Amino acid sequence: MLYSDDDIDTNIAERISETTRSPAFLRRLEAEQGMVACGPQQAGLEFVEECIFRGEPLLRVLRLACLCSVVNGGIKQSALRQLKRELLHTYGFELLFTLANLERAGLLRKQDGGNWSKVVKALNLVVEDVDEANPQDIAYVFSGYAPLSVRLVQQAVRGKWRQMEEVLRLLPGPTVDETQASSRDGM
Numbered sequence: 686m687l688y689s690d691d692d693i694d695t696n697i698a699e700r701i702s703e704t705t706r707s708p709a710f711l712r713r714l715e716a717e718q719g720m721v722a723c724g725p726q727q728a729g730l731e732f733v734e735e736c737i738f739r740g741e742p743l744l745r746v747l748r749l750a751c752l753c754s755v756v757n758g759g760i761k762q763s764a765l766r767q768l769k770r771e772l773l774h775t776y777g778f779e780l781l782f783t784l785a786n787l788e789r790a791g792l793l794r795k796q797d798g799g800n801w802s803k804v805v806k807a808l809n810l811v812v813e814d815v816d817e818a819n820p821q822d823i824a825y826v827f828s829g830y831a832p833l834s835v836r837l838v839q840q841a842v843r844g845k846w847r848q849m850e851e852v853l854r855l856l857p858g859p860t861v862d863e864t865q866a867s868s869r870d871g872m
Contacts, residue, residue, distance in 0.1 A: 804833070
């Protein structure tokens, strides 16, 4: 049986709609938005633990745990120890190397002070009043959150990259500043 492009588009839209209207998706979206908007760390960790107990896919759980860690400037040492224990118990000891690599990358770490709220404010990552009738900001697409990567690209395109040095120092990991030269003929 052959399907038209319209049938395929309709089927895809229905599948996406089913997913985005499910209680599990809406709960995860709410938890992620709460974490990004600098909500209480405990609420974010409780949601990550719920996901572990439900046996959600490991990659999803690790992403949430890293998000909670990054936006809170790390996780309190006792809570991080408990989280690792739960992850290893549920997903297996093979995860030990992954956890070590996430720590080495600064994505899953013990708390040492949070800079995320400063980054959110400096780059306007959380937009409270998104104009749904005439969207002009990328935050419209992400339910009021503008992805960090998009905001950084916007600053670079606007020629404000040098002004971003202080904000970049607040982010985990090293920064690299390279200048590319182009030839006269544009190649």
